[in-house]
Structure formats: C-alpha cells, structure tokens
Amino acid sequence: MKQFISFVKKEFLHILRDKRTMLIVLCMPIVQIILFGFAITNEVKDARIVVFDPSHDAETSRIKQRIESSSYFTITEEIKDYKQISEVFKKGKVNLAVVFSENFADNLLHTGEASVQVIADGSEPNQASSQVGYISQILSSCQQELMAQYHVPFSIKPDTHMLYNPQRKDAYNFVPGVMGIIMILICAMMTSIAIVREKETGTMEILLASPVKPIYIILAKMVPYMVLSLINLTSILLLATFVLGVPPGNLFWLVMLSVLFIILSLSLGLLISTLVDTQAAAMLASAMGLLTPTILLSGIIFPIESMPAILQYLSSIVPARWYISALRRLMIQGVSVQYVLQEFSVLAIMAFVLIAVSLKKFKIRLM
Amino acid sequence: MKNEDVIVTEGLTKRFGDFTAVDQISFRVHEGEIFGFLGANGAGKTTAMRMLCGLSHPTSGKGTVAGFDIDRQSEMVKKNIGYMSQKFSLYEDLKVWENFRLFGGIYGMKDKQIKQKTDRLLEELGFQGERGTLVKALPLGWKQKLAFSLSIFHEPRIVFLDEPTGGVDPVTRRQFWELIYEAADRGITVFVTTHYMDEAEYCDRLSIMVDGQIKALDSPARLKEQFHVKNMDEVFHLLARSATRTDS
Numbered sequence: 001m002k003q004f005i006s007f008v009k010k011e012f013l014h015i016l017r018d019k020r021t022m023l024i025v026l027c028m029p030i031v032q033i034i035l036f037g038f039a040i041t042n043e044v045k046d047a048r049i050v051v052f053d054p055s056h057d058a059e060t061s062r063i064k065q066r067i068e069s070s071s072y073f074t075i076t077e078e079i080k081d082y083k084q085i086s087e088v089f090k091k092g093k094v095n096l097a098v099v100f101s102e103n104f105a106d107n108l109l110h111t112g113e114a115s116v117q118v119i120a121d122g123s124e125p126n127q128a129s130s131q132v133g134y135i136s137q138i139l140s141s142c143q144q145e146l147m148a149q150y151h152v153p154f155s156i157k158p159d160t161h162m163l164y165n166p167q168r169k170d171a172y173n174f175v176p177g178v179m180g181i182i183m184i185l186i187c188a189m190m191t192s193i194a195i196v197r198e199k200e201t202g203t204m205e206i207l208l209a210s211p212v213k214p215i216y217i218i219l220a221k222m223v224p225y226m227v228l229s230l231i232n233l234t235s236i237l238l239l240a241t242f243v244l245g246v247p248p249g250n251l252f253w254l255v256m257l258s259v260l261f262i263i264l265s266l267s268l269g270l271l272i273s274t275l276v277d278t279q280a281a282a283m284l285a286s287a288m289g290l291l292t293p294t295i296l297l298s299g300i301i302f303p304i305e306s307m308p309a310i311l312q313y314l315s316s317i318v319p320a321r322w323y324i325s326a327l328r329r330l331m332i333q334g335v336s337v338q339y340v341l342q343e344f345s346v347l348a349i350m351a352f353v354l355i356a357v358s359l360k361k362f363k364i365r366l367m
Numbered sequence: 368m369k370n371e372d373v374i375v376t377e378g379l380t381k382r383f384g385d386f387t388a389v390d391q392i393s394f395r396v397h398e399g400e401i402f403g404f405l406g407a408n409g410a411g412k413t414t415a416m417r418m419l420c421g422l423s424h425p426t427s428g429k430g431t432v433a434g435f436d437i438d439r440q441s442e443m444v445k446k447n448i449g450y451m452s453q454k455f456s457l458y459e460d461l462k463v464w465e466n467f468r469l470f471g472g473i474y475g476m477k478d479k480q481i482k483q484k485t486d487r488l489l490e491e492l493g494f495q496g497e498r499g500t501l502v503k504a505l506p507l508g509w510k511q512k513l514a515f516s517l518s519i520f521h522e523p524r525i526v527f528l529d530e531p532t533g534g535v536d537p538v539t540r541r542q543f544w545e546l547i548y549e550a551a552d553r554g555i556t557v558f559v560t561t562h563y564m565d566e567a568e569y570c571d572r573l574s575i576m577v578d579g580q581i582k583a584l585d586s587p588a589r590l591k592e593q594f595h596v597k598n599m600d601e602v603f604h605l606l607a608r609s610a611t612r613t614d615s
Contacts, residue, residue, distance in 0.1 A: 006472025010461065017460045017501075202454025206518075209420045209450035209527075211442060212473045 003212050007220030014194070015224050025190070029182045029232045033239045036174040044072045044127075044134050047095040050088050051078050057105035059114075063142050067098070072134050089121060096120050096131055108146070175240045176327035177300030179258070180320040182232055183265050184294050189286035191225050191269030196282040199273075214362060222266045229262045240331075249334040257330065257344065261323040264351040268319070271358035294320040322346045371398045373525050373556050374419065378428035381414050388414040390579035391428060396558060396572075398524075401551050403573030404560040407607050411579040412560040413453065413529055419558070420450050420527055433524045446474075449518035449526035449555075453533065456514050459503035463494070466502060466517060474521035488516050508539035512546060519550050526550065528559040532566065544569050564600040575606050582606045 015022055049067065053060050067073050076094060079085065085097050099117040101107065108114040118135055120128035195218075198204040207217055233255070240246040248254050272285045295301065297315040304315050315321050326343035329335050337344070374396035381389040389411040396402045406412045417423040419432055421441030430437045433447035457466050464485055471481035489495050492512060502510060511531060519526050528547075532540045544566065551557050559570070567573055567587060574584040583590055583606060587599055594602045 002475060003473055006469050010458065010465070010469045013461055013465060014458075201459070202452050202456055203458060205422065205452045205454070206450060206456045207473075208422055209445060209448065209452075210470075210473050211445040 004216050004220060007212070007216060008223050011194075011220050011224045015228070021190075025186055025228055026231065026235075028185070029178065029236045030239060032178045032182070033175070033236060033244070036178060037239075037244050044131050046071070047073050047131050047134075048076045048093065049073050049096045049098055049135075050085070050094045051075055052080075052082055052085065052097065052099045053078060053104075054102045055100055055104040055106075057103075059105040059108055059146070060100045063100075063116075063139065066138050066142055067135070070134075070138060072131075085119060089119075094121075095127070096135060098135070173328075174300065175236070175244065175246050176324045176331060177298070179233070179236055179327060180261075180298060180300065180324045181291070181294060182236070183229055183258070183261055183323075184268075184286075184290050184320060186229050186232065187225055187262055187265030188269040188272065188290050189283065190228075191221060191266055192272035192276075192282040192286055193279050194221055194225075195270065195273035196276060196279050199277060200279055215359070218270060218359070218362060222270075225266065225269075226262055229258075229265075233258050246331065249331040250336065253337045253340070254327065254330045257323065257326055257340070257347075260344070260347050260351060261319065264319050264347060264354060267351060267354040267358050270362065271354060274358055274361040293318045297321060298324050300324065319347060319350050322350075372396060373398045373434075374402075374430070374432050374558065376419075376428065376430035379415065379418060379425050379430050380427045381411075381418060381423065382426045387579055389418070392576070392579075392581050393428075394574055394581060394584055396525075396556060398556055399551060399554050400571040401547060401557040401559065401569065403567050403570030404558060404576070405562065405567055405573055405603065406560070406576030407562065407610060410576040410610070412576055415576070416527055416529055416558070416560060419444075420448060421445050447524045449521065449523040451514050451518040451526070451528045451531055453529040457502045457510060457517065460501065462499050462501055463489070463505075463513065464498050466513070467520065470517050470520050476521060484520065488520070492516065508535050508542075511535060511539070512543060515543065515546055519555055522553075523555065525556040525558060528557065530560050530562070532561065532563065537565075540566070564598065564603055567599040567603070575603060577606055577610050582609075 051064060051067075053064070064075065068075050073096070077088070079088065082099065085099070088094050089097070097117075097119040099119065101115045101117075104114045116139060118132055118139075120132050122128050195204075198207070208214070237248050237254075241248060268290060269286070272282055272289070276282050276285055293315075297304075297307075297311065297318045298320040299315070304312055304321065307315065322343045326340040326347075329340050329343075330337075333339075372395040374394075376395075377393045378391045379389060379393070380387065380391050392415060404412055404416065414423065418425050419430060419437055421432075421437055421444045425438055432444045435441075435443040435447070437444055458469070461469065467485040467488075468478075468481055471484070476484075485498075486495075489498055494509065494513070497505065497509070502513070505513070515528070515531060518528070532543055535543065540563070547557055547559070547569075559566075561567065570587065572584070572586050573590070574581045575590075576582070583593075583602070585593065590602050591597065591599065594605055596602055596605070
C-alpha cells in the first residue's frame with residue numbers, strides 16, 4: 001500500500017508539473033461545450049432572407065410579416081429582379097430566398113392555388129434543411145389561417161413535432177458527444193502517452209527491476225487521470241445544466257455509466273501503451289484508432305441509423321457509441337436505468353475484456 | 368573478501384528469433400567485488416544484465432542472483448538488487464528529494480528513514496542545496512551521481528550498473544568511481560558494464576564479451592599478463608578484433 005501511495009503521489013506530480021497540459025485538459029471540455037453551444041450550431045436564428053415579391057398584395061405582405069416577426073428569420077432585402085437571387089447568394093449575404101408568384105392573392109382566391117418558391121443555400125445542407133423546415137412551417141400556418149378565413153372545409157396541415165427536443169436544441173445532441181470525446185482523449189490518449197513516456201525515458205526499466213508489482217504501476221498511472229476525468233465530468237454537467245439548460249436527468253446512473261466508461265477508456269489507453277514504444281506512436285494510435293472512430297461512428301455527427309449496414313456493424317465495436325447512446329437516454333429522455341441495460345452490459349463486457357487483455361499483454365511485453 | 372558467490376550463471380542464453388544475443392555464458396561473481404562486464408556495443412552485455420535483473424526471461428541455461436533463481440524467483444531477486452540503466456533513470460520532472468521519496472517508498476522504507484537517509488546522502492554528495500531542484504535542471508554528471516545513489520538507496524546486496532558513465536567527462540567519471548568504491552567497501556557487490564578501458568582497470572575482476580560469448584575473465588593484471596600487453600585497451604582490441612557483429 002505504501003508503495004502504491006508513493007506511486008500515486010509521483011503520478012500526480014507529473015501531471016501538476018506539466019502545467020500547460022493540465023490547463024489544456026481542464027479547459028478543453030469547457031471550450032468544447034461553449035463552442036458547440038454557441039458557435040457551432042444548426043439551430044436557426046436570425047437567418048437572412050431576401051424576398052422577391054412581384055405581386056405586392058395583402059396576402060404576400062401578411063406572409064412577409066409573419067416571417068419577419070419570427071425570431072428565426074430577418075428579411076434583409078427585397079429585390080426587384082428575379083435574376084438578382086443568384087447574385088446575392090454568391091455574395092454570401094443571405095441564407096434563404098423566398099419568391100412569390102405573380103398575382104399571388106388573385107390566384108389564391110380564384111384558383112385556390114398560389115406558389116411560393118423557397119431557395120436555400122445547399123452548400124451547408126444541414127443548415128439549409130432546417131431553415132427550409134422552419135419556413136415551411138410558417139407558410140403552412142399562414143395557409144391554414146387563409147383557409148379558415150375563406151371557409152374551405154378541409155385543411156391539411158404538415159405538422160412536424162420533435163420528441164424530447166421541441167426547440168430542436170443542439171445541446172441535447174452534442175453534450176453526450178462531447179463527454180464521450182473528452183473521456184477518450186483524457187483517459188485513453190493521455191494514459192497511453194504517460195505509460196509510453198516511461199518506456200521512452202528508460203524509467204520503466206528501473207521500475208520493473210524493482211520489486212514493485214506491475215499492477216501497482218498501472219493502477220497508479222490510472223488514478224490521476226480518473227480524477228481529472230471526474231473533474232471534467234463535473235464541469236461538463238454544470239455547464240450543461242446552468243449554461244445550456246440541459247439537465248443531467250438521471251444523475252446517479254449517469255455518473256455510474258461515466259465511471260464505467262472511464263475505466264474502459266483507461267484500459268484502452270493501457271492496451272495502446274503495450275502495443276507501441278514511442279509517445280508519438282501512442283498519440284497517433286489513439287487519434288487514429290480511438291478518436292476518429294469515436295467522432296465518426298458513434299453517432300455524434302452522423303446518425304448511426306442512416307449509415308450503410310457495414311458501418312453500423314463497425315460502429316457497434318466503438319465503445320463511445322454505447323456510452324453516448326445511453327447518455328442521451330439518461331440525460332435527455334430521463335429514463336430509468338432498465339432502459340439502458342443493454343448499453344450498460346455491452347460497456348461492462350468490453351471493459352472486462354480490455355482489462356484482461358491489456359494486463360496480460362503488459363506483463364508479457366516487459367517481463 | 369567473502370567467498371560466497373552472489374551471481375552464478377550456467378550456460379545462460381538468450382535468443383531473439385535466429386539471433387543469439389547471449390550465447391551460453393557461465394561465470395561467478397563474488398560477494399563484495401567490483402565486477403566489470405565489458406564488450407563492444409551489441410556484444411550482448413545489456414541483454415545479459417537484463418536477464419540477471421529479472422527483466423527478461425532466459426531462453427535456456429540458468430542463473431542465480433543473491434541465491435535466488437533469476438527465472439522463477441525474480442520477485443525475490445528484485446528485492447535484493449539495485450539497477451541503474453543506460454538511459455538516464457531519474458524522473459526529470461520531479462525534485463531531487465521527490466525522487467528519493469519515490470524509490471524509498473517502492474522498497475518499503477519508512478518516511479522517517481527516507482528523510483534521514485536523503486539528508487545524509489545529499490550531504491555526502493555535497494548536494495544539500497539541490498534538495499528541492501527539479502532533476503532536469505541539474506548537469507548530467509550530477510544526475511548520474513544521484514541516479515547511482517538512488518540505485519543503492521535501499522542497501523541492496525548487488526547493484527547492476529549499465530554503462531553508468533556514458534557521456535560524462537573524465538573528472539566526473541573519476542568521482543563516480545569513488546562512489547562505486549565506497550559502495551563496495553560497504554559490502555555491496557557492484558556489477559558494471561562499460562566500454563571505457565580506463566574504467567576496466569578499476570574493477571577487481573572483469574569479463575570480456577564478444578559476439579554474445581565470454582572470451583576472457585580474470586583480474587585486469589592477470590589479463591594483461593596473459594595477453595602480454597601493457598594495458599586493458601590492448602587486451603580488448605585483441606579480443607574484439609575477432610568480432611563478427613557490428614554495432615547494432
């Protein structure tokens with residue numbers, strides 16, 4: 001025990017002395033949450049619209065007013081010529097163009113049909129599709145009012161409704177994602193680098209020539225990174241709750257789940273450290289082997305359901321996928337633990353296998 | 368000098384695939400002596416030493432260190448030895464006293480004992496002022512002296528030094544050897560690899576390894592006599608000339 005404590009002290013000193021790294025590790029989650037929360041967003045807010053309105057009648061003005069009064073859009077300009085549209089898009093001044101047909105009100109009243117064209121900037125497809133979605137909602141509600149006014153018996157109203165995320169808040173999507181990425185970065189990448197550094201500097205040899213048990217060396221390495229991850233977990237949850245308004249939901253199980261994932265990531269880091277001999281290789285292996293699959297295949301950016309079958313299978317061996325999926329349900333749906341048992345057991349089995357394999361490998365490599 | 372042999376090997380061999388790094392070496396090291404383990408780069412010195420320290424399994428043959436089998440009782444071997452590797456082996460980002468505390472802790476020494484011993488050692492070395500200095504801020508010669516003090520901090524029976532004086536100037540090397548003599552006077556057996564021939568002269572007995580085999584083993588004086596030459600350098604060159612392996 002005395003041996004172990006001396007080791008843990010030493011590991012903490014390594015981290016505390018390396019101020020720059022520590023600063024990065026502790027600030028990274030905060031910066032990521034704030035970046036994702038406020039800068040990188042698919043939410044529609046003050047999207048700029050140009051309008052081409054050749055009819056200028058009561059109905060078009062009503063629709064324009066509705067658009068202008070929503071917080072999602074601002075009408076920046078009314079153009080006089082349809083040909084100007086491609087010009088304003090090229091200049092990057094607008095996100096959407098709304099084009100009314102000629103004699104809009106007349107057509108609507110006499111034939112029951114009038115057309116509106118919505119042109120979006122497809123170079124940012126996600127952004128564009130949500131903007132189009134918002135504007136169609138506005139248009140359809142105007143249409144409904146008109147129908148009521150003129151006593152048309154049937155009205156078909158496209159009603160999209162987002163479960164659990166009625167305001168389409170992105171925070172619900174990325175908070176679990178950021179948590180997954182941070183844990184992988186700190187636990188797996190930093191642990192593997194810390195262990196390999198000892199191999200590189202030659203101190204590992206001294207430790208192994210001493211009577212200290214290899215398991216102590218490993219555990220002592222893991223303790224400080226576990227503490228760091230828990231600090232980060234706390235700061236992410238606090239930010240999510242108080243700044244982004246995403247409450248942690250089922251807190252107890254959320255923490256349990258995170259601890260399980262931390263242990264799993266630590267053993268991933270250990271496994272990497274047994275496979276490579278230099279810090280650079282450890283960094284590369286963690287970035288290519290862990291971080292990239294975590295970002296691409298865990299459903300943070302691309303929904304798993306819409307991946308080709310082979311990638312869906314591949315994604316099921318990415319631990320972060322299970323963690324993030326369980327987090328979403330615990331945090332956002334606020335379900336109780338029996339709904340995430342599958343995720344829990346997958347992670348537990350993965351952790352068990354990884355620990356067994358990496359402990360075995362660690363001994364073989366160095367003894 | 369006591370007669371007990373603290374290191375005994377018989378036909379100790381290590382193969383990596385087709386390559387035989389250490390080829391059937393057999394030798395004995397007496398308690399309390401300074402045993403030089405010489406050889407050109409790639410002759411197999413470090414590999415042999417790693418087997419003796421329990422860092423690597425022998426492919427065949429056997430050996431005992433401090434009376435314990437190096438293959439089956441490596442835990443016991445490790446309790447009785449100190450080890451200083453070729454690479455510099457202190458933690459650069461820890462302070463001097465923190466390094467001592469760590470290694471004292473590893474060998475199960477009590478805090479008070481560690482503190483007293485640290486103070487005494489630093490005083491002997493004349494490093495009192497550097498107690499709280501980060502190791503990376505010290506000159507190489509100092510670091511090496513500290514690393515050696517650390518490897519015998521827990522009073523092991525045998526200390527293994529793997530090219531401890533690489534890259535150090537002759538004056539510091541001389542001082543380093545004075546530390547080695549002090550340790551040997553206290554009864555610690557010193558097993559040291561080197562390729563500085565002036566250092567070879569300081570050893571009680573030495574072996575010369577060529578291509579994984581021990582080609583000569585005796586005191587420096589007898590070796591010189593046997594090969595009819597004036598210094599160890601010439602002995603070494605006579606033997607190393609037959610080497611087929613190049614620096615690896």
